Amino acid sequence: TNDQQKLGVALVGLGRYSEGQLGPALTETQHCYLAGVVSGSEEKRRQWQARYDLPGSNLYHYDTLEAMAGNPAIDIVYVVLPNALHAEYVIRAAKAGKHVICEKPMATSVEECRQMIHACREAGVLLSMGYRLHFDPFNKEMMRLGQDEIFGKVKRIVADDSMTIEKEEWRLDGALAGGGPLMNNGVYCVQAALFVTGELPVAIRAEFSPKTRPDLFRTVEEGIQWEMEFASGKKAICESSYSKDGNLLRVTAERGWFELDPAYEYKGLKGRTSQGPMEFPAIRQQAAQLDDFASCVKRSGASRVPGEMGMRDVEIMMAIYESARKGGERVT
Ligand code: NDP
Structure with missing residues (x-):
């Protein structure tokens, strides 16, 4: 990826936060954009495809997430699921070779956090938390x-x-x-x-x-x-x-x-x-947060809100x- 190119982000879980905040934020970002979605709902996948002009090849079901491994359009996976599902999806995204952002709280146990950090390290991908206030x-x-x-x-x-x-x-x-x-x-x-x-x-x-x-x-x-x-x-x-x-x-x-x-x-x-x-001045926190992470990925630098911080909390x-x-x- 050259530095001018926007990185592709896939949102996992199309609930209120994705719909109301992250989707819109990804239309304002400089270093990344919404490239795909992972959802259990066929109807939501279609709606998001139409609204954000997503190619059919970038729409995934929870069961097909592994297929992302072969899709170069997706660089970053953003896990926006209920808390107890964060660990499983962060680990699966890392194994598919994608950089990962995880919503707060990182997981429901310290042991899960440890496994998430380990999986990302093993896969050589960056892990960051959705801690938007660090960019406010x-x-x-x-x-x-x-x-x-x-x-x-x-x-x-x-x-x-x-x-x-x-x-x-x-x-x-x-x-x-x-x-x-x-x-x-x-x-x-x-x-x-x-x-x-x-x-x-x-x-x-x-x-x-x-x-x-x-x-x-x-x-x-x-x-x-x-x-x-x-x-x-x-x-x-x-x-x-x-x-x-x-x-x-x-x-x-x-x-x-x-x-x-x-x-x-x-x-x-x-x-x-x-x-x-x-x-x-008013800013959109989520756009600033997403752009910061995309910049980290581009220059292979650690996020200022890494998985270790999520685990600490x-x-x-x-x-x-x-x-x-x-x-x-x-x-x-
Ligand atoms: P919602 O309930 O609105 O959405 C969760 C989505 O997860 C659902 O729409 C569904 O998406 C998917 N999902 C998969 N399995 C389940 C399940 N068993 N039960 C319910 N939903 C499921 O939650 P939010 O969007 O408000 O929150 C999601 C995550 O984001 C949480 O971890 C929360 O803490 C975090 N969050 C962070 C905020 C922040 O300011 N940083 C603000 C709000 C939330 P689908 O239909 O596409 O499969």
């Missing part, structure tokens, strides 16, 4: 303000990513989701605390919220609150719930504060610091669950 100007500013100690040392982080779910879907099925709001939303709070501090937590304490809808939240938690301590004494107080809305990242440092509210949305983010508002979420299951015991 507001969140990048939070990283800079925190890590460069622009307001002095960070003391305390408050992060809340919550959304209301009121009817059945795979996110409420523990077997497919691997957990509740922690796995789905809480991963953003974990990410934020780590990218603001530039550190790893040394201790975690967590508690499940009481269930107000036990009929709906049968196999996953309805809400969870947790605290992460960092070696330097910094503390992050986090929360994720499926029975309220919340979208906050607030940081208190020695000589000021900085915050995003909303913090984790696709657009419309708002930021302020103790010195005034943050202003950045799953490790932390498993420790959060461990503490909550043990009634808030401190886990180190």
